[in-house]
Amino acid sequence: MEIDIARVRRETESVVSFDLTEKIPGFMFGTDNLTFNTPLHVQIEVHNTGKLLLVQGTVQTELTATCGRCLEEFVYPLNIKYEDEWILREDASADQKDTAFLFDQDVIEIRDRILEQIVMALPMKFICSAECLGLCPTCGVNRNLLKCECQDKQLDPRLAGLSKWRSKD
Numbered sequence: 001m002e003i004d005i006a007r008v009r010r011e012t013e014s015v016v017s018f019d020l021t022e023k024i025p026g027f028m029f030g031t032d033n034l035t036f037n038t039p040l041h042v043q044i045e046v047h048n049t050g051k052l053l054l055v056q057g058t059v060q061t062e063l064t065a066t067c068g069r070c071l072e073e074f075v076y077p078l079n080i081k082y083e084d085e086w087i088l089r090e091d092a093s094a095d096q097k098d099t100a101f102l103f104d105q106d107v108i109e110i111r112d113r114i115l116e117q118i119v120m121a122l123p124m125k126f127i128c129s130a131e132c133l134g135l136c137p138t139c140g141v142n143r144n145l146l147k148c149e150c151q152d153k154q155l156d157p158r159l160a161g162l163s164k165w166r167s168k169d
Ligand SMILES: [Zn+2]
Pocket: 067, 068, 069, 070, 071, 072, 127, 128, 129, 132, 133, 134
């Protein structure tokens, strides 16, 4: 995902737009192996403020993730706002070196920076839906698809105590 900022970085107050689409490989996120279901779509506007390049736009894609409750794969749509500051490495202050994206040349590769934004927008745990019932802890069936009898058979813990007490008679 390379872009050419030769003109915008030399002309104060100029603005340039980029509309980029790229198919990219998946990545590991914690213990989750995430893959991209659709190409990465990045639409940004780069504005030269005179001090730096102010970048605003959106990042859209769809990930294939595994639900942490039912272990089924599902499509996780991602639509995030992207705001960033890009600055020539030699012009960056100490603070900017920590927060801004530093570039050295006219043609820059922004894919890793975009991936960082995606990772920051991901949830701690992927759940296919708020209503996901997960797997039965007893027999392991996916309770979204099948109804098992396990819960009915489980004794109320209070009654279990009662039956123990009775058996002592
Ligand atoms: Zn689920």
